[in-house]
Amino acid sequence: MTPDNWTPPHSHDPSPNPPGNDSTLTLYVGLQAFHLTSGDLAGFPQSTVNNCYIVSTGHGTSGPFAFEGVQILELTNRYTNNTWVYINIISDDGFRTRLTRAALATMGERPVLLALKIDGRPMRRNEGLIRLIVPNEKEDALQQVKWVSDIRVH
Ligand SMILES: Nc1nc2c(c(=O)[nH]1)N[C@H]1C(S)=C(S)[C@@H](COP(=O)(O)O)O[C@H]1N2
Ligand SMILES: [Mo]
Numbered sequence: 001m002t003p004d005n006w007t008p009p010h011s012h013d014p015s016p017n018p019p020g021n022d023s024t025l026t027l028y029v030g031l032q033a034f035h036l037t038s039g040d041l042a043g044f045p046q047s048t049v050n051n052c053y054i055v056s057t058g059h060g061t062s063g064p065f066a067f068e069g070v071q072i073l074e075l076t077n078r079y080t081n082n083t084w085v086y087i088n089i090i091s092d093d094g095f096r097t098r099l100t101r102a103a104l105a106t107m108g109e110r111p112v113l114l115a116l117k118i119d120g121r122p123m124r125r126n127e128g129l130i131r132l133i134v135p136n137e138k139e140d141a142l143q144q145v146k147w148v149s150d151i152r153v154h
Helices: 038-042 072-079
Strands: 025-029 032-036 047-055 061-071 086-091 096-100 113-118 131-133 148-153
Touching: 025 072, 038 113, 061 072, 061 131, 072 113, 072 148
Parallel strands: 025 148
Antiparallel strands: 025 032, 047 061, 061 113, 086 096, 086 148, 113 131
């Protein structure tokens, strides 16, 4: 599959319920696995992106929200040698998306985040903690992955 067609189509209602209570995510880089809690992620430099919307095609738009968390590129700068081409971001409920390093480099002032806070307060588990936020996604919410459990670097 190419990096572009790996996100599942919008063929289901969004899951309202977390797949479990543990928000720890695992970053896989080659043969290594790094387990990161929201507390670990809070130790990285934090970024805020204002005026984010969750555009649920067919069932309403919510927002604007201010999301705060760690830039994906902060994480990959720490744990990889930056020669990867794409990352897969996967939730325990089976939802997933793929982002290329080239696309991430074009986001400018609206970077892709692993969000820990919403509107200045800690995000609740049922709101998606730890949630991928792709601020420039405008048509639907297929990249706004809730309950990120695995990030695989390829
Ligand atoms: N893990 C996970 N993330 C997901 C989904 C899902 O089913 N599981 N649904 C997506 C879709 S289709 C939508 S519309 C939004 C819904 O986000 P909300 O629950 O915050 O409104 O989450 C996106 N992220
Ligand atoms: Mo959706």
